[in-house]
Amino acid sequence: MILSTAQGCGKFGAMLATGLARSGVAFAIAASITACGDKTPPERPWFREVTEEVGLDAAVPRWPDGTRALPEIMGAGVGLFDYDRDGDLDILQLRFPPPNEPTSAAADRLWRQEDGGRFVDVTGGAGLGDGYAQGLAMGDVDNDGDVDVFVANVGSDVLFLNNADGSFSPVHEGPGADERWSSAATFCDYDLDGDLDLYVAGYLRYEFRGSCTNAAGEPDYCAPSLFDGVTDRLYRNDGEARFTDVTLAAGLIPPDDGRSAKGLGVVCADFTGDRRPDFYVANDGEPNQLWVNRGDGRFVDEGIMRGAAVNGNGAPEASMGIAVGDLDRDGSFDLFVTHVRAESNTLYVSAPGGMFTDRTTDWRLGQADLDATGFGCVFLDFDHDADLDLALVNGRVYRGVAGKGARLGDYWNLYAEPNSLLSNDGAGRFVERPVSAGAFADHVEISRGLALGDLDNDGDLDLVVSNTGDGLRVFRNEAPASGSHWLQVRALTGSRDALASRVTIVAGSERWTGLVLRGHSYQSSHDPRVHFGLGGITRIDGVEIEWADGATEWFAITEVDRLWTLVQGSGEPR
Amino acid sequence: MSRRIAATAACLLCIVACSNGEPEIPVPDLEAVEPDVREAVETAVAAVRANPASAEAWGRLGDRYRAQQWWFYAANCYVTAERLEPSNFLWPYRRAKALQYHDPAAAAESFTRAVEIDPDYAPARLHFGEALIALGEPALARGQLEAAASLDPASATPVLRLGQLALGDGDQETARALLERALELDSSDGRIHVALSQVLLALGETELASKYAEAGRRTLKKPTVSDPRGAVSVPVTGSWGLARSGRSLMTEGRVEEAVPVLQESVRLHPDRFAARLNLGLALMTLQRPAEAEEHLRHAVWLNPAHATARSAFGGALLSRGAADEAVEHLRMALRLDPEDVRSHVLLGQALVVRGDANGVRELERAVAAARAAGEESMAAFAERWLRERRR
Numbered sequence: 001m002i003l004s005t006a007q008g009c010g011k012f013g014a015m016l017a018t019g020l021a022r023s024g025v026a027f028a029i030a031a032s033i034t035a036c037g038d039k040t041p042p043e044r045p046w047f048r049e050v051t052e053e054v055g056l057d058a059a060v061p062r063w064p065d066g067t068r069a070l071p072e073i074m075g076a077g078v079g080l081f082d083y084d085r086d087g088d089l090d091i092l093q094l095r096f097p098p099p100n101e102p103t104s105a106a107a108d109r110l111w112r113q114e115d116g117g118r119f120v121d122v123t124g125g126a127g128l129g130d131g132y133a134q135g136l137a138m139g140d141v142d143n144d145g146d147v148d149v150f151v152a153n154v155g156s157d158v159l160f161l162n163n164a165d166g167s168f169s170p171v172h173e174g175p176g177a178d179e180r181w182s183s184a185a186t187f188c189d190y191d192l193d194g195d196l197d198l199y200v201a202g203y204l205r206y207e208f209r210g211s212c213t214n215a216a217g218e219p220d221y222c223a224p225s226l227f228d229g230v231t232d233r234l235y236r237n238d239g240e241a242r243f244t245d246v247t248l249a250a251g252l253i254p255p256d257d258g259r260s261a262k263g264l265g266v267v268c269a270d271f272t273g274d275r276r277p278d279f280y281v282a283n284d285g286e287p288n289q290l291w292v293n294r295g296d297g298r299f300v301d302e303g304i305m306r307g308a309a310v311n312g313n314g315a316p317e318a319s320m321g322i323a324v325g326d327l328d329r330d331g332s333f334d335l336f337v338t339h340v341r342a343e344s345n346t347l348y349v350s351a352p353g354g355m356f357t358d359r360t361t362d363w364r365l366g367q368a369d370l371d372a373t374g375f376g377c378v379f380l381d382f383d384h385d386a387d388l389d390l391a392l393v394n395g396r397v398y399r400g401v402a403g404k405g406a407r408l409g410d411y412w413n414l415y416a417e418p419n420s421l422l423s424n425d426g427a428g429r430f431v432e433r434p435v436s437a438g439a440f441a442d443h444v445e446i447s448r449g450l451a452l453g454d455l456d457n458d459g460d461l462d463l464v465v466s467n468t469g470d471g472l473r474v475f476r477n478e479a480p481a482s483g484s485h486w487l488q489v490r491a492l493t494g495s496r497d498a499l500a501s502r503v504t505i506v507a508g509s510e511r512w513t514g515l516v517l518r519g520h521s522y523q524s525s526h527d528p529r530v531h532f533g534l535g536g537i538t539r540i541d542g543v544e545i546e547w548a549d550g551a552t553e554w555f556a557i558t559e560v561d562r563l564w565t566l567v568q569g570s571g572e573p574r
Numbered sequence: 575m576s577r578r579i580a581a582t583a584a585c586l587l588c589i590v591a592c593s594n595g596e597p598e599i600p601v602p603d604l605e606a607v608e609p610d611v612r613e614a615v616e617t618a619v620a621a622v623r624a625n626p627a628s629a630e631a632w633g634r635l636g637d638r639y640r641a642q643q644w645w646f647y648a649a650n651c652y653v654t655a656e657r658l659e660p661s662n663f664l665w666p667y668r669r670a671k672a673l674q675y676h677d678p679a680a681a682a683e684s685f686t687r688a689v690e691i692d693p694d695y696a697p698a699r700l701h702f703g704e705a706l707i708a709l710g711e712p713a714l715a716r717g718q719l720e721a722a723a724s725l726d727p728a729s730a731t732p733v734l735r736l737g738q739l740a741l742g743d744g745d746q747e748t749a750r751a752l753l754e755r756a757l758e759l760d761s762s763d764g765r766i767h768v769a770l771s772q773v774l775l776a777l778g779e780t781e782l783a784s785k786y787a788e789a790g791r792r793t794l795k796k797p798t799v800s801d802p803r804g805a806v807s808v809p810v811t812g813s814w815g816l817a818r819s820g821r822s823l824m825t826e827g828r829v830e831e832a833v834p835v836l837q838e839s840v841r842l843h844p845d846r847f848a849a850r851l852n853l854g855l856a857l858m859t860l861q862r863p864a865e866a867e868e869h870l871r872h873a874v875w876l877n878p879a880h881a882t883a884r885s886a887f888g889g890a891l892l893s894r895g896a897a898d899e900a901v902e903h904l905r906m907a908l909r910l911d912p913e914d915v916r917s918h919v920l921l922g923q924a925l926v927v928r929g930d931a932n933g934v935r936e937l938e939r940a941v942a943a944a945r946a947a948g949e950e951s952m953a954a955f956a957e958r959w960l961r962e963r964r965r
Contacts, residue, residue, distance in 0.1 A: 217608025314765025361710030
């Protein structure tokens, strides 16, 4: 065999190349090439931390040592929404009580963004929950023009209706009546009847009195495999926020050979091209599910045969967060799923029609973050260069060596990891950008939720991270975008965001497709405005929207570098 | 990435550094580990100290670390073992195995040397191929996998991997042929069913694809590849490892051998749920319900929402005629897992034993459910039991 491309750089690269040459076996080690062969210009940080600057608590009090009860390591998410309809995003920070007081109340915190970009804690009087929060769904369930909130808890979940006066009212019937460990949730009009339904992913049946150790005999968190899963729930909205549990009727029951799956992430979109919203569920240690909407109120899990349930080796993985985006710009949505360390995160690339292929290594993601445990993740075009980049947050669930630079105390340092930013090189590969990540990757913490939105309405996307230990960090996007252009679309059906609708920008032969999506990443909810980086494109031909109900309209708008609000029914039918 | 590269570089640099002097023995922080594990590590370290020029001693220390999943410590020891004994296949091979899922690039580098020393060991070719797949080098992987398939024509896994590569390339016809061949070699490997379902769907054979997908879902467990030269040479220690070994023995049908292993795990860590449950299940299989009851009772106490623990405990109680208590636990098991036909049958039996008016009807329903689920032997057993009881 002939030695191919083991060039590497520096001393290590030379040693490696020598070793390979001596062996006579040729292979290119992607890791070394990616790490040292990069010839991009010097980087500067793209994200700056503004947590304190915008009025949030930057210094979080030391979180008490854990008790190794599983819920305390799974974290809680964060949501971005304009709850007061004043045109800017506010923050809902989910919380759970400290490990040493697991039954105490921990109120979810509502931060209102005021003029000037500062956030003010308006939790008092907002009427939101104080359970053991995990994930959330946001959407206008009663079609009254404001955003309502569903909070998934360890224990009873709660739906809160927005009273449009700065407060919320819990709905005591319907979703959340049973005591379960729910993890993630999403609103989506699956039956296309004009109101938002609700999918709630269930995680584990957890009432544990035992204790676990790892392979070395050190005390550690138990593996989820010790526990049975909890069936996911689908609630149909029968109008005016009255919900009916249709889980059984919809066919979302465990497969007949085993127990319920262990869901941690869920997204809703049409993944099969039949213009009906489907649900994709990330399961912990078990095959992911792609619940394909049959259009008659029933769903069939086709995840395995469509290639989105297990990785290319046929192995189920510990799936947590989900990112969705049209990475290869073929008009269909690809899925990126985060996993525990020693399992690569997996990129399932979709072909039109809904067949997925594991393209993790093709996109050079096989080794990125292999030594980290990924949770929240988002696709976004940080730098407006017209392709989707990737941000993900990390933190172990099993102890390791204390993270270098971690300052969480002896107990939590064993679980702390830095976050990651990977940029798309435009040629079908991701490249790690530790410098560009700036402050986003500086902190070595236990991060879980990651929410995406244009907090300062300047056209680019900012990031909000939730950490175990009640911490929240805000990162402002300051990526150089000179000469690059952007566009945002807010797609509305009536007065609510048209969740699960597809938005396509057309500029000559170029097309970019995005999705109106609040629920993705890990236990988090996002800015529903669809963002596009356009590179050097200064003018577009128009925008095509395939609404969630299947209708398609064309909007002949041409101006870029602005937000367009497009309402269903006001475009040209196609 | 950078952290892994640094670790790999440290390993390689160690070869250089160690060649100039006495190699440093890598020892992890043992403060929080179980006493048995600490003792085993200290013994292996002492053996290296006593004979630092012994590749065997370094290799055994590497194996000890690998058994306890200290992967990078293990890898470092194998590096020294290889330096001391460069012609021994075991050291680069075991280093590669230690790093395969943690640092595929470093693993591939060691696999390269291992197959250079012994090109005829099929598992090395297979795992090397898998590492190359993880590195995004399918063409090179194919060569190793073809070698593995040729060296061990009875093994389905290399053929499966080749089929998966063809599937990734979009070459459905080749993928189908390979996967069908793999299935002939091992029809119990769910991964083959899964890949075949994807190929068939792409080829438009939806119904057949669906059948394979369902079969794959039922059997989606990674089969063990026999790899005697890659296995750790030291006995497993610590409650976690023992619990895992016990479960593996049970999976292999070696239930009697599993019992003492699981008992030792329980002795070391009485609140280890997995060990308690599996020990209870093993003892039930061996018709020793009285002993099983104690462990299953503890398992239910530890993890009261676990359906299998409840069901097995109900079975143990029923064995000694404690029907009332058995009914309580079996009803809970069915609430937790309504589809579990075993709990259903046991509940029917328990109701019959305690003389419930609807006990027989309940058992007959359970028998029908078992039969519908393909559990013919369970259904037949329950029918036989009922007939004998009626007599």
